[in-house]
Amino acid sequence: MLNRGYHGWTAILVALLGLAPRPGRAVVQWTMIGCEGASVQGQSIDSIWDNAALMAANADSVLETLTGNNVIKALTTSSNLANNAKWMFGISVNFGGVLPSSSKNTLNNVVRPVYRQAKNLLQSNNGYLICSGAPALRGQVGTNANTWYYNIPGTQDVIALTSQPPGIRPCSPPSQGTPVTLGQTFNGKIYPLNADITTLPTGTATVILFCTELLDANNFKGTLASGFQANDPSADFPDPDKYRSASGTLLHEMIHAIDTGTYQDQGNDQVGDNIFPDSNAAYGFNRCALLAQTHQSNALVNPDGYRIFAEMCMSSNTRWGMPKPPQAATPAPGRKRSVIGRDAPRLSLGERRAAGPGGHVPGPLDSADAGAMRLDYLGHDLEWSAS
Numbered sequence: 001m002l003n004r005g006y007h008g009w010t011a012i013l014v015a016l017l018g019l020a021p022r023p024g025r026a027v028v029q030w031t032m033i034g035c036e037g038a039s040v041q042g043q044s045i046d047s048i049w050d051n052a053a054l055m056a057a058n059a060d061s062v063l064e065t066l067t068g069n070n071v072i073k074a075l076t077t078s079s080n081l082a083n084n085a086k087w088m089f090g091i092s093v094n095f096g097g098v099l100p101s102s103s104k105n106t107l108n109n110v111v112r113p114v115y116r117q118a119k120n121l122l123q124s125n126n127g128y129l130i131c132s133g134a135p136a137l138r139g140q141v142g143t144n145a146n147t148w149y150y151n152i153p154g155t156q157d158v159i160a161l162t163s164q165p166p167g168i169r170p171c172s173p174p175s176q177g178t179p180v181t182l183g184q185t186f187n188g189k190i191y192p193l194n195a196d197i198t199t200l201p202t203g204t205a206t207v208i209l210f211c212t213e214l215l216d217a218n219n220f221k222g223t224l225a226s227g228f229q230a231n232d233p234s235a236d237f238p239d240p241d242k243y244r245s246a247s248g249t250l251l252h253e254m255i256h257a258i259d260t261g262t263y264q265d266q267g268n269d270q271v272g273d274n275i276f277p278d279s280n281a282a283y284g285f286n287r288c289a290l291l292a293q294t295h296q297s298n299a300l301v302n303p304d305g306y307r308i309f310a311e312m313c314m315s316s317n318t319r320w321g322m323p324k325p326p327q328a329a330t331p332a333p334g335r336k337r338s339v340i341g342r343d344a345p346r347l348s349l350g351e352r353r354a355a356g357p358g359g360h361v362p363g364p365l366d367s368a369d370a371g372a373m374r375l376d377y378l379g380h381d382l383e384w385s386a387s
């Protein structure tokens, strides 16, 4: 009895101690700078990091299930997840059948390896994670005059952010004419401390600038629990953009970090493809969905589509609202919103047909045809950027 009791209490103690990060065993694997006490909506940086890895693993396992030989029945959990993949990665889905082999190939050979690589990057020390603009210093670093840099803890080196505009401290809140940068992934240059003007960098490293204070101020969720319940009182189906998370944002940055040359924010003039008339990138659900329907190969290297798919799949029972059609984004002034309002419930034609008479979902019939979609600027209020 005594023995059993002892083990019982030990188990509880171990469980309790396990909740707190132990010295030397922190969850964050990268070298942290300015991350002491960093949190978003009460979630610690360790929880956020752990959740990003969970999201990547969950997305991979969802895709493994979808690409198996199971029938994707309309109006089921598997159709929720198949719709997520259709919208973010532009695959076709046969509701009532298995996934077409071309869709399976895309998901197995292109999408899943991205999630696995991102997860691998999260699980070993592959670079520097900077959580705040506060410790940034500015001055001459090597050949760069007036540049932002950080001291690398425990070393005599600094890391220079040569692409950060000299007048804007990293992780600054928005100001006139300046986009908000919540996260950024770049190849940082490492210099010896007090490098003079003739000094060349002694190395490079992957650096993720992860602006936790801004994510918190912009009401990002800290993390998304596995199987979380999404609800959206203003809509019949929840809007994925209302569940954007710090952990998802970290996953977005980690996908850049796989290969900053390949995984760039698509659709903007920075990348040179200029897909959207406003020259901004495919951030947010509606723009990522439009990109996937019109430029699938771009969507398959677009970090934000990967983020949103992973976030949506954390709630497998949620039937997310479809991407918003154009007439919804700009209702005629003075006119009562039609039933095809942007928050109206929507179901794709294919899935509705497959569901048959028993599968009625109230609301207007609406197809996800690419031609019927336009940009929805409402979905674009914050920017990530990468260089």
Ligand SMILES: [Zn+2]
Residues within 6 Å of the ligand: 252, 256, 264, 265, 303, 304, 384, 385, 386
């Ligand atoms: Zn990005």
